[in-house]
Amino acid sequence: MTQAVRHDAMRARNLALVLGEVSARGSVTRAALAEITGLAKTTVSKLVGDLIEAGLVVETGVVRAGERGRPGMEVRVSGERIAAIGLEINVDYLAAHVVDLARSVRLRRTQPVDNRMAQPGDVIANLQDLALSAVDEAVDIGLRVVGGVLAVPGTVDLATGTVRRAPNLGWRDVTPLPLPRLPFPVRVDNEANLAALGELWFGAGHRDFLHVSGEIGVGAGLIVGGEPFRGFHGFAGELGHVVVSPGGPPCRCGGQGCLERYAGQDALLAAAAGIEAGAGIAGLLARLDAGDQDALAACERAGWALGVALSSAVNLVDPGTIVLGGIYAPLFPWIGGVVTETLAARLGEMREVVPSVEVSRLGAEAATLGAAGQVIQRIIADPAGLLNA
Amino acid sequence: MTQAVRHDAMRARNLALVLGEVSARGSVTRAALAEITGLAKTTVSKLVGDLIEAGLVVETGVVRAGERGRPGMEVRVSGERIAAIGLEINVDYLAAHVVDLARSVRLRRTQPVDNRMAQPGDVIANLQDLALSAVDEAVDIGLRVVGGVLAVPGTVDLATGTVRRAPNLGWRDVTPLPLPRLPFPVRVDNEANLAALGELWFGAGHRDFLHVSGEIGVGAGLIVGGEPFRGFHGFAGELGHVVVSPGGPPCRCGGQGCLERYAGQDALLAAAAGIEAGAGIAGLLARLDAGDQDALAACERAGWALGVALSSAVNLVDPGTIVLGGIYAPLFPWIGGVVTETLAARLGEMREVVPSVEVSRLGAEAATLGAAGQVIQRIIADPAGLLNA
DNA sequence: ATATTTAGTCCATAACTTAGACTAATTCGG
DNA sequence: CCGAATTAGTCTAAGTTATGGACTAAATAT
Numbered sequence: 114m115t116q117a118v119r120h121d122a123m124r125a126r127n128l129a130l131v132l133g134e135v136s137a138r139g140s141v142t143r144a145a146l147a148e149i150t151g152l153a154k155t156t157v158s159k160l161v162g163d164l165i166e167a168g169l170v171v172e173t174g175v176v177r178a179g180e181r182g183r184p185g186m187e188v189r190v191s192g193e194r195i196a197a198i199g200l201e202i203n204v205d206y207l208a209a210h211v212v213d214l215a216r217s218v219r220l221r222r223t224q225p226v227d228n229r230m231a232q233p234g235d236v237i238a239n240l241q242d243l244a245l246s247a248v249d250e251a252v253d254i255g256l257r258v259v260g261g262v263l264a265v266p267g268t269v270d271l272a273t274g275t276v277r278r279a280p281n282l283g284w285r286d287v288t289p290l291p292l293p294r295l296p297f298p299v300r301v302d303n304e305a306n307l308a309a310l311g312e313l314w315f316g317a318g319h320r321d322f323l324h325v326s327g328e329i330g331v332g333a334g335l336i337v338g339g340e341p342f343r344g345f346h347g348f349a350g351e352l353g354h355v356v357v358s359p360g361g362p363p364c365r366c367g368g369q370g371c372l373e374r375y376a377g378q379d380a381l382l383a384a385a386a387g388i389e390a391g392a393g394i395a396g397l398l399a400r401l402d403a404g405d406q407d408a409l410a411a412c413e414r415a416g417w418a419l420g421v422a423l424s425s426a427v428n429l430v431d432p433g434t435i436v437l438g439g440i441y442a443p444l445f446p447w448i449g450g451v452v453t454e455t456l457a458a459r460l461g462e463m464r465e466v467v468p469s470v471e472v473s474r475l476g477a478e479a480a481t482l483g484a485a486g487q488v489i490q491r492i493i494a495d496p497a498g499l500l501n502a
Numbered sequence: 503m504t505q506a507v508r509h510d511a512m513r514a515r516n517l518a519l520v521l522g523e524v525s526a527r528g529s530v531t532r533a534a535l536a537e538i539t540g541l542a543k544t545t546v547s548k549l550v551g552d553l554i555e556a557g558l559v560v561e562t563g564v565v566r567a568g569e570r571g572r573p574g575m576e577v578r579v580s581g582e583r584i585a586a587i588g589l590e591i592n593v594d595y596l597a598a599h600v601v602d603l604a605r606s607v608r609l610r611r612t613q614p615v616d617n618r619m620a621q622p623g624d625v626i627a628n629l630q631d632l633a634l635s636a637v638d639e640a641v642d643i644g645l646r647v648v649g650g651v652l653a654v655p656g657t658v659d660l661a662t663g664t665v666r667r668a669p670n671l672g673w674r675d676v677t678p679l680p681l682p683r684l685p686f687p688v689r690v691d692n693e694a695n696l697a698a699l700g701e702l703w704f705g706a707g708h709r710d711f712l713h714v715s716g717e718i719g720v721g722a723g724l725i726v727g728g729e730p731f732r733g734f735h736g737f738a739g740e741l742g743h744v745v746v747s748p749g750g751p752p753c754r755c756g757g758q759g760c761l762e763r764y765a766g767q768d769a770l771l772a773a774a775a776g777i778e779a780g781a782g783i784a785g786l787l788a789r790l791d792a793g794d795q796d797a798l799a800a801c802e803r804a805g806w807a808l809g810v811a812l813s814s815a816v817n818l819v820d821p822g823t824i825v826l827g828g829i830y831a832p833l834f835p836w837i838g839g840v841v842t843e844t845l846a847a848r849l850g851e852m853r854e855v856v857p858s859v860e861v862s863r864l865g866a867e868a869a870t871l872g873a874a875g876q877v878i879q880r881i882i883a884d885p886a887g888l889l890n891a
Numbered sequence: 892a893t894a895t896t897t898a899g900t901c902c903a904t905a906a907c908t909t910a911g912a913c914t915a916a917t918t919c920g921g
Numbered sequence: 922c923c924g925a926a927t928t929a930g931t932c933t934a935a936g937t938t939a940t941g942g943a944c945t946a947a948a949t950a951t
Contacts (some may be wrong), residue, residue, distance in 0.1 A: 115515070115518060115941095116540070119512075120512075120905080120906040120908095120939070120940090121906065122512075123507045123509075123906090124906080127503070127507055127907090129504075130504060130507075142928075142929070142930090144928075144929055144930075152506045152909095153906080153908065154909095154930070155910085156908055158929095159907095176917095179918095180918075180927085181919075181926075182927040182928025183915060183916040183929045183930080184917060184928080184929075185929055227914070240514045270937080277854070342726075344820025344821065346855075348820045348853070349819050350818065351817040354717060354813075355811055355818060356746070356848075357745070358747060358749075359621075366849070366851050367847060367849070367850050368813065368848035369848075421748045422745075425811075428740040428741070428742075429740065429814070430819065431735055431737045431739075433731025459743075459745075460755070460756070462754065462756035463667070463740070463743060463756065464737070465666070508907090508909080508937085509907075509936080509938050512937090513939095531899090532898075542940050543900085544900075544902095545940075547898095565947095569896085570948070570950075571896040571897025572947040572948050573898075573947070575898080
């Protein structure tokens with residue numbers, strides 16, 4: 114339900130509007146902001162003043178030389194004070210990234226650990242250690258970390274912060290929150306959704322796309338108009354269990370012929386036979402570089418299956434673009450073509466434009482960046498809270 | 503981009519908030535509205551006063567007897583003045599429904615015509631005649647029709663109002679607007695989306711569901727949190743071309759094994775062999791009632807395919823409920839079971855709750871009701887415009 | 892009949908935005 | 922080098938809307 118709007122809410126919205134424009138444009142003068150937002154110069158000045166006082170925005174001091182008349186004083190979002198942390202628990206590593214309010218990545222910490230067999234409690238304790246040391250370092254460079262989000266490869270109940278199922282971690286109904294040693298609130302979210310948000314804020318600049326996270330499972334995050342689409346329970350984007358062939362190999366989801374059985378990491382490696390489990394994607398890449406026929410055929414098959422599943426996704430969800438991330442990023446040279454062709458064959462007659470298939474530039478960092486970015490985004494979208502704190 | 507909020511926008515939002523609550527609750531007192539919205543009593547009184555003056559709301563005159571104290575004067579949305587018209591062009595009929603601001607259906611006009619072979623211009627002229635006579639009748643009962651929406655079975659470019667492809671009408675890039683003889687603006691929209699909206703406002707009261715429109719093609723409309731999801735170009739919900747079996751029968755979309763080839767009206771009738779084209783669904787229903795084996799088998803197969811396609815849809819889009827409409831409504835007794843079972847088999851291991859599969863109560867009226875409802879909804883969501891007019 | 896309770900209105904006040912006057916700092920033209 | 926023109930930003934009085942509390946209205950309870 115929408116809320117009543119009083120004077121304070123009006124102010125909060127205009128504050129968010131101004132800060133949002135500053136954030137989107139890098140640096141702007143007050144006069145330009147007045148033009149853009151439609152607010153009166155007076156109002157913009159007052160709002161910018163408050164943002165400066167709160168430390169969210171700084172005058173660049175740089176006086177832009179225009180054509181004629183008094184030059185404007187540009188302001189930009191301050192990256193010097195406020196920051197957020199993105200955390201990730203994945204099958205074989207933990208990660209923490211600190212991002213400042215200006216969306217610069219300030220710290221990257223990754224710790225390889227095998228979390229397959231570990232107890233959730235131990236994993237969470239390790240993560241907390243990693244997060245704490247990252248926060249300490251952030252403090253050393255003058256940053257105040259005001260919030261965090263934790264990315265987990267599984268379905269998450271956003272309301273309670275409970276990880277419903279994370280099959281590759283062996284988790285079921287685990288609630289990692291709160292992380293009591295961290296002096297700020299942390300939320301939990303699904304890795305595929307966060308990776309899509311990472312692509313939105315730190316990637317190629319699309320605002321409408323489907324981001325495919327190839328890992329051991331295959332997930333997808335949909336961004337429409339710069340907003341994530343999550344579905345009713347928040348479990349949308351389970352691309353890995355979309356039907357490729359209804360009589361295909363059985364899947365742990367209970368179905369048969371799901372995409373994951375053709376294009377998930379395990380299926381892919383198994384199809385390319387002869388890659389020892391430990392070597393993982395690196396082993397596959399080596400053999401692809403060497404021109405190994407089995408490896409090429411495995412990618413061909415995975416790419417075809419991905420194309421089939423994505424054709425269903427395009428029909429249902431109509432994304433602007435498709436971005437392949439996770440393991441599909443390094444494999445893109447070998448699967449991108451088949452995916453595009455399969456998609457074109459299945460959609461070309463119905464649609465004027467078939468979404469283009471692109472490769473993610475972020476790789477494994479997408480989820481943590483999206484996680485930190487989400488905290489930043491919330492501040493940009495509603496700075497009123499921080500103003501009084 | 504969000505807009506600047508000034509005093510008038512603040513007012514407009516609060517006005518919408520109040521009218522929205524009145525609409526949602528049927529009738530309420532000013533005091534209750536103040537409680538619900540969080541606005542001060544004074545403010546609510548002023549806003550309600552303006553709504554009454556504009557004729558959007560009326561005092562019921564009924565004084566509700568409470569426990570103690572002065573009884574409140576209840577207000578409700580007025581159905582006496584303002585109305586909207588929903589129009590539909592379909593393969594074998596034209597339809598027009600007039601709905602008042604209180605969401606009561608005031609007029610139903612349907613005209614059977616075979617539009618398969620007709621020129622778009624002729625069809626549109628016929629529709630305009632139908633609409634005009636409906637509007638005249640509406641005027642006779644004291645209603646002012648302030649807007650309309652036209653439902654078309656095809657993909658629609660909402661920005662331009664152009665029907666991109668409506669294969670079953672044989673339309674391609676037809677722009678039916680404006681309808682110059684109608685004294686109010688009309689927009690065009692996709693039939694499946696509008697049917698879903700019809701289900702939302704006139705159906706069983708769900709706010710999160712996927713509505714499946716079985717016709718000659720198979721479309722779907724997704725409603726999340728009471729809002730339609732349309733995708734990037736507005737072409738989301740093409741359930742008919744979701745993959746059931748990637749090596750299956752070729753489809754006019756260029757793909758193979760699409761749902762439409764298993765569960766579309768033509769495929770269904772063909773599978774039940776021996777139903778002459780003219781008899782349509784009625785013929786099939788007659789044979790099902792008679793226990794005909796071929797007909798039963800055809801429904802079984804269609805239901806299975808629908809279940810397979812819907813399992814992909816649930817994984818991608820995570821709807822709260824699935825509502826089967828169009829031809830699937832009368833066929834529900836014969837396909838509902840298979841759909842549910844197929845869905846459960848393919849999703850049960852992954853999800854705690856599999857969305858329930860229900861039958862639409864609106865049948866063929868869903869799209870026109872949704873079309874008229876959309877105009878009503880816009881007024882409720884932003885009454886400020888009408889207030890000054 | 893009187894006290895109590897709840898609904899709705901009235902009025903002075905507060906919060907925010909605005910328009911327009913004003914000051915500041917630059918370029919252009921001679 | 923100086924004044925006119927131009928643009929940026931601030932200041933002030935005024936306008937719009939919501940609010941809180943006082944007030945009136947209309948019912949029930951005792």
